[in-house]
Amino acid sequence: MEIAFWILAVISVASALAVVFLRNIFRAALFLVLCFFTIAGIYVVLHADFLAAAQVLIYVGAIAVLIIFAIMLTRETPRGSPSGRFRLIAFLVGATFLVAMILVVTGTDWQVITEAPTEPTTSPLAQALFSREEGFVLPFEIAAALLLAAVIGAIALVREK
Amino acid sequence: MTVGLEHFLILSAILFSIGLYGALAKRNAVVILMSIEIMLNAVNIAMVAFSRYGHLITGQVFAIFIMVVAAAEAAVGLAIIIAIYRSRETVDVEKFDLMKW
Numbered sequence: 355m356e357i358a359f360w361i362l363a364v365i366s367v368a369s370a371l372a373v374v375f376l377r378n379i380f381r382a383a384l385f386l387v388l389c390f391f392t393i394a395g396i397y398v399v400l401h402a403d404f405l406a407a408a409q410v411l412i413y414v415g416a417i418a419v420l421i422i423f424a425i426m427l428t429r430e431t432p433r434g435s436p437s438g439r440f441r442l443i444a445f446l447v448g449a450t451f452l453v454a455m456i457l458v459v460t461g462t463d464w465q466v467i468t469e470a471p472t473e474p475t476t477s478p479l480a481q482a483l484f485s486r487e488e489g490f491v492l493p494f495e496i497a498a499a500l501l502l503a504a505v506i507g508a509i510a511l512v513r514e515k
Numbered sequence: 516m517t518v519g520l521e522h523f524l525i526l527s528a529i530l531f532s533i534g535l536y537g538a539l540a541k542r543n544a545v546v547i548l549m550s551i552e553i554m555l556n557a558v559n560i561a562m563v564a565f566s567r568y569g570h571l572i573t574g575q576v577f578a579i580f581i582m583v584v585a586a587a588e589a590a591v592g593l594a595i596i597i598a599i600y601r602s603r604e605t606v607d608v609e610k611f612d613l614m615k616w
Contacts, residue, residue: 373549401567433607455531464568483576
């Protein structure tokens with residue numbers, strides 16, 4: 355588990371850096387797919403099997419294809435992905451946030467429960483989502499309505515007039 | 516040193532900072548959307564790590580909702596980018612000034 359975590363962490367950080375710093379947008383999108391895959395692997399390390407499968411299906415399967423379609427439809431590849439005027443400020447903001455987060459995370463005394471993880475997680479997840487007392491039935495229905503609205507909105511936006 | 520909660524949280528913070536830099540510094544709107552996806556994934560890692568080490572499944576439920584919102588956001592965002600590209604022939608955010616006054 356240790357070795358798997360370190361390998362996955364290094365690959366995911368390296369591919370995320372490649373997404374941000376590569377000039378070629380199409381290669382950046384392919385590195386984004388690699389980043390999504392390694393994050394699915396990190397979910398497996400964390401014993402979240404359902405989320406790992408959902409990550410591969412939703413991010414690698416759907417969102418990555420959507421992004422590659424958008425890159426091909428906008429034909430911006432020859433112009434690359436240049437940085438804007440505020441790259442120094444953006445770097446400072448990102449670095450400040452990272453340093454602050456690392457200080458907070460290492461400075462906090464986390465109360466960790468060392469029980470064995472629940473596995474498989476699919477049935478506990480369903481019970482947590484749909485249980486009658488403290489479930490998430492209303493947010494679930496709102497999420498369904500949100501997805502419907504997003505699909506209709508996307509079709510209305512890109513429809514030829 | 517054994518891998519614990521802090522390692523996952525720091526990994527999440529690193530990925531979030533990379534996404535933050537990309538979303539603020541890049542000029543191509545599609546790359547900005549890709550950076551936002553990286554940020555959402557970083558938050559998901561923190562959620563699942565808390566769910567694993569706090570032994571509470573609610574973190575994973577929240578991660579599922581974040582995935583739903585990310586999918587909706589990607590669909591609408593890319594549709595907006597394609598709609599703007601149709602009328603302006605560019606996806607450079609520094610040339611998107613149609614809502615400036």
